[in-house]
Amino acid sequence: MHSHPDHSHRHHSETAGRALWLATTLTLVYAGVEAGVGWWAGSLALVADAGHMVNDAAALALAAAAAWLARRPASARHSYGFGRAEFLAALVNSLGLLILVAWLAISAVQRLYDPQPVIGEAVSLAAVVGLAINLLVAWLLSRGERNLNTRAALLHVLGDLLGSVAALFSGLVIAFTGWTPVDPLLSIGIGGLVLASSLRLLREALHGLMEGTPFNLALEEVGRALTTVPGVASVHDLHIWSVAPGQVMLSAHLVVLDLRRWETMLNACHALLAERFAIDHATLQPEPETRTVYWLKVRGKESKANTKHD
Incomplete structure (x- = not known):
């Protein structure tokens, strides 16, 4: 979206x-x-x-x-x-x-x-x-x-x-x-x-x-700002780049507490990005918090298994 x-x-x-x-x-x-x-x-x-x-x-x-x-x-x-x-x-x-x-x-x-x-x-x-x-x-x-x-x-x-x-x-x-x-x-x-x-x-x-983050924007600051939107638990896979001078693009995965409120959160995120950072083109992917927690647990188990094997 x-x-x-x-x-x-x-x-x-x-x-x-x-x-x-x-x-x-x-x-x-x-x-x-x-x-x-x-x-x-x-x-x-x-x-x-x-x-x-x-x-x-x-x-x-x-x-x-x-x-x-x-x-x-x-x-x-x-x-x-x-x-x-x-x-x-x-x-x-x-x-x-x-x-x-x-x-x-x-x-x-x-x-x-x-x-x-x-x-x-x-x-x-x-x-x-x-x-x-x-x-x-x-x-x-x-x-x-x-x-x-x-x-x-x-x-x-x-x-x-x-x-x-x-x-x-x-x-x-x-x-x-x-x-x-x-x-x-x-x-x-x-x-x-x-x-x-x-x-x-x-x-x-x-x-x-080289599609670097524009000098006037800080990746960490934008990520923290997105987490202030009610319902957004965390942000990962955040990328900001320019396809042309003055044309800034953003993509990110947002971990949300309630997927049913996603449309409201999406509108709030777009408004925040446009007003505070002048980013008018953003692609945001929602992820339920439960799915993220499960993924982290699986990664943790795989990491432990690899450690024992070594």
């Missing part, structure tokens, strides 16, 4: 998908402009930021495609639907960020050992435009649903936002002081920030794909 999931997830994915496609277009157009200016001005921070934005455009497109795929209805062959595509997109995006950070670190170290002339004024001007674009894209993404997929995309954009700030700062420093090492040093600093966020995102994506 179970309750059905909230189908508003499909509407949220549609809204998020539109924002992601618009963000992809804006990011890709500016990346080309920034790359050209950065190459001409000799700024690694600007070229790195442009490369980051190209990577982000691909990441945003992937996130948008995953949001579109997640809207497809469930079928006989895919009974849970396609929401798990958002976990896969977040995984790929986090791996892409890690590769980008590695490239950024290598390029920055090379630039420290072999300094190149940088046109600070051009860098600052391009960075100001990039900052405006990144703020607009971040605003577009922050308006929609904040699931793992859109968070992954937003993380890419925030990395670009930091890159634009760093490019602006390095351009000003170079224009006024001529000290070019500030450019690769800031690139390394941004890479460190992006690395920490990417590892956290990778962990969450893998956790979801």
